[in-house]
Amino acid sequence: MPVIVLEASDFTSPLFLVRTWEVLSGCITFSLVASLEPPNPLSDLHSTFRIFCMFVWCFFFTLTLLIHILSIIQFHSLIPVSWKNLTMTTAVLGALMGLSASVVFAWMVMDHGGRLTHTVAAAVASCITFLAYSSETYVLRTQAHEQRGYMGSNPGLLKILQLWGGCNMIPLVMEVVHSQGSASGLPSKVLSWQLWVSTALYGVCVLMSLVTVVVILGDLAGRCFLPFDKCLAAFSMIGVLLYMVATVICFTKILQLKELGNRAPTGVTELIIMETVVASITLLAYTVDLAFSIKLLCDRSHA
Known part of the structure; x- marks a missing residue:
């Protein structure tokens, strides 16, 4: 089968230019972070967040590069996925x-006072990649x-937002539990129990979101x-119920920190605030999505 490439005019289209921008800025971002050698201001940072950031940059760089190449050689029609839903999901997520x-x-x-060039x-390049x-x-x-597909509709965007929330909550919870345990000296069994319960709660939601996205991308609904x-x-x-529990737990942690005042462990306050914000946004996404689903069933x- 002959390889078909884009026409000359397509190389100046907004979609081609913006994907080229994504590949270049993503490559620059993780290359800059990978070039940091210890000792450096980030050497004592939480390893979970370092791995999380590097995984995000590398994963989406690789996926975008594949999409870009397949778009250029026009081989995307041979892939057994919904191309319009895949590109929209990749862009939004x-x-x-x-x-x-x-x-x-x-x-x-x-x-951590990092001010090295x-x-x-790397921080600026990451922001440019987001743009x-x-x-x-x-x-x-x-x-x-x-041309947008289902993932470009409001219910589809809400499902991507739900997946984003779950992917962020797991590393946040791991760091919150670890930081609280280090500061309070809780027994390892208690910390393990808290970590497993929280991870299971958010893991169920992430699994449901992944199943939904895979079914839509593969056109497997029928x-x-x-x-x-x-x-x-x-x-x-299920997502609404689980995230209601998670949000209540997050606000309970905030009240506990308020009671501690200046005695609150360093760094834990910011982590719990981030966890609460992400949980609240994800709960809102599930609630609105549930309203869309009920309306569709009634119609x-x-x-």
Whole structure:
């Protein structure tokens, strides 16, 4: 089969330019961070966040590069996935995860007094990468509704937001439990129990989001044993219940920190605030998505 490449005019299209921007800025970001050699201002940072940021930059760089190459040689029609849903999911999730990595990395640099040229340049490059994925999201959202796919609709964007929330909550909870245990001297069994319960709670939500996204990307909704719209409503209901519990726990932690006042462990306050913000946003996403699912089921029942 002959290889078909884009026409000359396509190389100056907004979508081609913005994806090139994503690949270049993503490569610069993780290259700058990888070039940091100990000792450096980030040597004592939490390893969980360092791994999280590096994984986000490397994963979306690789995925975007593959999408970019397949778009150029026009081989995307041979892949057994919904291409319009895949590109939209990558753009939106890349923007959200890029924002998280940028905020976390900048917080780590400022919190630990890092002012080296490489660390500041990496933080700036991460923000530029976030802007690149945000620009692709805007370009794709301006296309016709048929070209966006389901993930470009409001329910689809909410599902991407839910996946983003779950992916952020797991490393946040791990760091909160670790920091609280180090400061309070809790027994290892208690810390392990808290960590396993929290990880299981958010892991269930991440698993449901991943299943939903995979089914949509693979156009597998018609092959499900149960009606897919009812499964989506059930997933949203479970997500609302679990994140309601998580949000209550987060606000309880904030009240406990308020009672401690100046005796609160250093660094734990910022982590718990970030955990509460992410949990609240994700709870809102599940709640709105549940409303969409109920409305869809009601419309179909009356049709």
